[in-house]
Amino acid sequence: MAQTDVVFHQPETIEAALSVLSASAARPAIAVAGGTWVMRAGLRGEDTDKTFVSLAKIAALRSIERADDGLRIGAMVTHADLASALDDDPAYAGLHRACAISANPAIRRRATIGGNLCSDAFMAPDLVPALMALGATVNLHAPTGERRVSVADFLDGRATRPASEILTHIHLPPPRGATAHARALLRQAGEYPVAVVSVLAHCRTDGTCQTLRIALSAVEPAPRRWDALENALLGRRLDPVAARDAAQAHLKALHPRDGVDAAGWYRARLLPQLVERAFADLTRPTAQRDPQ
Amino acid sequence: MKNAHDPSLAVMDLPRRDARDKLRGRTRYTVDQAGPEVLHAVLLRATVASARITRLDVTPALAMEGVHAVATHLDAPGLHGIGIADHPIFASDIVRYHGEPVAVIAAETLALARRAARAVIVDYETLPPVLTLQAALAPDAPLVHPGWENYDVLHPGAARGGNVAWEARVDRGDTDAAFARKDVTIVEGSYDVGRQNHVPFEPRAVIASYEDGRFHIQTSTQAPWTVKHVVATVLQVPEFAVRVTVPAVGGGFGLKFDCSLEPYAAILARKSGRSVSLVNSRREEMMTCLCRENAEIRIRSAIDAEGAIVAREATVLMDCGAYGGEQVFLTTMTAHTLAGNYRLGAAKILTRAVYTNTPPNGAFRACNGVYNTFALERHTDEICAAIGMDPFAFRRRNVIGDGDIGATGQTFQGDVLRPMLDRMIDKYPVERRSGRLPDGRLYGRATTVGTWFIFVGPSAATVNLNADGSATLVTAGVEIGSGTMMQSLPQIVAANLGIHPDAVIVKTADTDAAGRDLGVGGGRTTVSIGAASEAACAEVREKLLTVAARLLQTSATALVLTNGRVEIAGKPGSGMALKAVIAEAELTTGPIAGSGAFTAAGTTAMPGCATGHFIDAIDIPVFAVHDCEVAVDETSGRCEILSYRVVQDVGRALNRRAIHGQIQGGVVQGIGYALTEEVTIGADGAIEQTGFDTYHVPLAGDVLPVDFDLYEGAPSLGPLGTKGAGEVPILNVAATLACAIANATGKPVASLPMTPERVAALIAGDAR
Amino acid sequence: MTVSFTLNGRARTYAGDPRSSLLEVLRETYRLTGAKDVCGEGFCGACMVQIDGMPTTACLVPVGTLEGADVRSIEGVGTEEQLNPVQQASIDFDVVQCGMCFPGMVMTLTHFLQDNPQPTREDVKSALTGNICRCTGYERIIDAVMSLSLAPKPLTEAQP
Ligand SMILES: Cc1cc2nc3c(=O)[nH]c(=O)nc-3n(C[C@H](O)[C@H](O)[C@H](O)COP(=O)(O)OP(=O)(O)OC[C@H]3O[C@@H](n4cnc5c(N)ncnc54)[C@H](O)[C@@H]3O)c2cc1C
Ligand code: FES
Ligand code: FES
16 A cells, blocks of 8 residues: 555545545545444455545534424434434334344444445345334435435435435434334344334324324335335224234235345235234333334 | 272362453464464365366466465365265365365465455356255266265275265164054154354364474364374375364364364465465355255154054265265264164164265264254154154153163163153143243243264373372363363363362373374263373372382372372371372382373174164263243244253263353254254355354344253263263254244144244245 | 554554454454454454443454544453453353353443443343354353342352
């Protein structure tokens, strides 16, 4: 490595980061957040000779701000930080759970919410469906300007996103209703989930569902909303068993993937049970929730 | 002279002398040894399962700066193997499995060696691979070893041919006549099991150097003498030109019972004149692990009206992968595991080790005993269902007892399994075997029996008595984590010499210092090395007591060794310190040392009933009774273990606390095998579970405290009546869980592992 | 580019590739081999060190991010005379087998007990989700940890 050949940058501002990410250089540059995905590139057989642009020193990316229009979460907030920030906030119970039980304790302390959104080859993120259920939008900053898109739109264009674009923060609208997050594992904990269901439900005073968002992860190659099920349950009362039956009836709308960890049919088999668990959680005070 | 000491002196909860450094991160395993002076090597491995190599050009790699040596098949002409010499260390013209080494490169750094490996030019002409047992045994299957007839047979007598690497059979009594009887119920079952990866935390690793015309190999192995032999064989050098030493080993479980990376590093060391380190990456370790093999088991039994098993036939197909390896030897063991638990009128057992174009398999804690016990115990429960007999009563009635004969006609001594079963059931009476729990899950319970053996065989030991009254034990035994070299052996030596175990120095394995040994595995360390150590101690005692008798003016038979002193029996304080006796010996006869050796003489079997077997009978059987309760979720197929209990035959428990650790650890490894650890082979012949993201060993949240009871007093040839205690805890875990899950779900569990997905598939049936 | 940080209380300046993992740097540059390279991807915890007091899998941390950090590896825990309580309890309960996972276990559990002086067995198991042991079957490790709990001891407590 020649003296002038800088392979590691740790800028302190977004602008500085954007300028190194977009500078044309001998090797491609990559944003590094918690590093829990990037540092495994070699194991995945990917090219590892990239210029690292660490986002760790950009204070602006680390904050969590509450405002009238909702919650603004910096991209560099870790799973663990977010879990403690959301701790006693029942409206965010689903996202809290996603942050608090994903991966393992050491990974939760490093892995960031921005990284969870930006790891496009990772098929089983927990935070992404929880954000979709909350109706989150993401803010992206490129040398050419800023944009704000829904998580679903972000996922659609993710694979072709310019490398010089930074996800700066996530915006959550003020939550209306209750949220829940249910995940299926092959052991008690520790591995990537084989299926995840994240739900937000807002009910009218008569108990019928006015807003319902159901997002899935790990089932298909990328997280998605399960709109067929949402439509089927909208306007009805929250009933875990009915939700389970409706989920069973709407499995056809999905294209579950076969993976080394689980076959598609099995992921599909788990979904009605996960939906039931999530709906049961929605109707239950946080403290008594299903530990799984 | 007889060992006139009290065996109970050897019984204690001695802590481990290696724990402190391990806890402080000070212990240097082989993977920690390579300092900056060492070259790093990388294997170039085949990326196809079956192919002809049409071009292999290493010159571009060799030309790279920082590359010191490259080796290929041209550097290692010899073939090695167990039973048959079928295994070259490099693919020469033919590639037989995905991951097979083609070349090896040593360079200044690992990164450079990797880059150089990518520069090697290899062209393959791919051939259709045989990836499954069915494919290998199909009538027109391509041959994995087209030249199989030309291999040296190292142990004659077995049938071989085509893709059948080895065939072992037992024909004891007339099974045909028994199956033809009108009064018998015939029960038949087929079972299949997948592979299990050992996942020792330290991968296979070696550092080799070449000095004064000899190889020095520091390696993470369980079997230094095997490494010495195989390195010499494949390099075609005399065995005396190879020295093997073994640093602390970070887990083995059988994986390191075979030679693996050592010859590559040896060749590169000779070529480069430098020390060379070769360490498998975790990915390589996952993809080329010498797994517990996948297998298919069919069992058929004839049961008479009283519930006696009048005949049993079994066929076992074991996948040895691309080369025979341990599976060739292990064909012998199916007979003893399928016909060593229950009394059988007649037995006919056929076992085949079958070649496929998949990574070779190997030995893993209790080897095929684990899945044969699974198959047999599921079959046993199916028998009970067919004849309407309680599974516990059936087992109690039929388990092998005193005077019963085993698979090959050996006579078992002592009633062991039956009292063990009684102990289990007295402690945990059976209320029900199936039902539904209040939370909606299915409940199941099962109790199983298992028989395994202690793999005895040659061991040598030397004991040097030092001037300070301590002793040095020199053997080729290796501490792989089970504690034997840290606990049992010093305890045995100390009890023999009347000193504290802390005063027994245990020399780490060095084939230049210690005599031949078969290796640490098969539960044999305490038994074989322990017995050799006792024999060495006997010589030391005799020399010591002769001198002491002279000094104390009494007869040697009146003396005892205790607390670092020689005393006249019954008169504490009457004798003298060991040091004084040793000092006197130095002046008269010279320093005191003893050497000892052990091998089991061999237990007699019935002549003529076994063919293709490596051993006729099992010298030291070990028995286990396991019991568990499970809760199964019908949708997810997930199984939670509610209780797990073990009654284990240990002969004599020298260190109860250490045995507890082995039982807890072994059962948990068995839980992984039974429930979550799955190895699958893709269409390209590569193992699909390449890391911890997809290979799921049990985590802390998946386990429970195992309740255990040590059954002592069963006959054993082992020193002080011991039997190995570390291997057998895994034996019936899959069997017990499978029987419990079958009871819970009412489904015919016949495959391992019972992953949630497979259990869900079984429950869903066609609805899936 | 160089990276300056504190390693087991001593100031260090690293001058190699800043993208290298801390694990690689500990093992190769400083020859501190207590942290083990077992999975290289965050699942096993054998490489656990503490960075600014927090247990972290060294295999996933680019060393370039450690400017000014306080790094403690297993070699910086306990002394020859006095082991730390987790190390001592592991000896007292005879839980160590091959030992490869224990440096990481000690790092995780030491921090865990600071935050949770009276844990339940389940708490300890959750804390160990990212620390795999292939040898021991965990429960004896948990017995050892529970012996350090400041909670009143039940009568049925596991023995060393
Ligand atoms: C052992 C283990 C278990 C895991 N289990 C789970 C689990 O159960 N559930 C789960 O959800 N996740 C799990 N993960 C995945 C983990 O959540 C992701 O690896 C993590 O969220 C990625 O975040 P990071 O900050 O480490 O990203 P990095 O590794 O730093 O980056 C990941 C990718 O995102 C890009 N990137 C990161 N931040 C930005 C940004 N702000 N702007 C633009 N691009 C960016 C990087 O360039 C890179 O391509 C697990 C990971 C490990 C190691
Ligand atoms: S080696 Fe870092 S977590 Fe396994
Ligand atoms: S003691 Fe071997 S991995 Fe834990």
